Amino acid sequence: MSAASEPVTLNQPLSGTRLRIVSAIVMIVPAIAAVYFGPPWFTALVIAVAIAMAWEWSRMCNRDPFWLVVGAIYIAVPCGILIWLRQDQQAGMITILWLFLLVWSADTGAYISGRAIGGPKLAPRISPNKTWAGFFGGVSLAGIVSGVFGYVWEGDVITLFLWGAVIAIASQSGDLIESAAKRHFNVKDSSSLIPGHGGVLDRVDALITASIAAALLKFTFGRTAVPWL
Numbered sequence: 001m002s003a004a005s006e007p008v009t010l011n012q013p014l015s016g017t018r019l020r021i022v023s024a025i026v027m028i029v030p031a032i033a034a035v036y037f038g039p040p041w042f043t044a045l046v047i048a049v050a051i052a053m054a055w056e057w058s059r060m061c062n063r064d065p066f067w068l069v070v071g072a073i074y075i076a077v078p079c080g081i082l083i084w085l086r087q088d089q090q091a092g093m094i095t096i097l098w099l100f101l102l103v104w105s106a107d108t109g110a111y112i113s114g115r116a117i118g119g120p121k122l123a124p125r126i127s128p129n130k131t132w133a134g135f136f137g138g139v140s141l142a143g144i145v146s147g148v149f150g151y152v153w154e155g156d157v158i159t160l161f162l163w164g165a166v167i168a169i170a171s172q173s174g175d176l177i178e179s180a181a182k183r184h185f186n187v188k189d190s191s192s193l194i195p196g197h198g199g200v201l202d203r204v205d206a207l208i209t210a211s212i213a214a215a216l217l218k219f220t221f222g223r224t225a226v227p228w229l
Helices: 016-037 041-060 065-086 092-117 132-152 157-185 200-221
Strands: 121-123 127-131
Touching: 016 041, 016 092, 041 065, 041 157, 041 200, 065 092, 065 200, 092 127, 092 132, 092 157, 092 200, 121 132, 121 157, 127 132, 127 157, 132 157, 157 200
Parallel strands: none
Antiparallel strands: 121 127
16 A cells, blocks of 8 residues: 555644644634633633743743843733723724734745745844745735725725834744744743644744734824724
């Protein structure tokens, strides 16, 4: 019997890619449900994620007092921002979905364009796999998605494109910050809590900085361009 025709047994382990896909689905479904239903479900989810991130950070830094304080700020600020953004019953759900879409779009655009084009490295000492092509691909796709989202919700499309690009830059900066932290602490992943993905910090690093950027945009511009923010 050829390898191609060999039956797949039920106890055969998942491949790396399949495991990542299954884990991603398991994470995305409750996240979207919590966003939809809002408080207290969304608040509970954010708190649970914050606890997991705090545990991972304390392990990475070996409970060093200075780095524990840094980690507390690094985790508490964006988590507080996400809870605050979702409090608005009319606009909170749209805001969080918009933010999630931009982070996912930036990550997807960076992955596709980076793999397809390659070229010069973005920050070789921090994250050797990231390229400038991936950076601009992620920023472009997030900008387009934000513009389309704005068009659907009757926002200023051009401004929304620019805001999407800003969020994408912030999200990719978060990825680099997390990579730099792991290099500093000499760890590959923040933990192994998520099969195929590493730790919680590894999965939400882009959202951490993206949420801060969204809060700054809201404080600075209010609803001048984004009616729901």
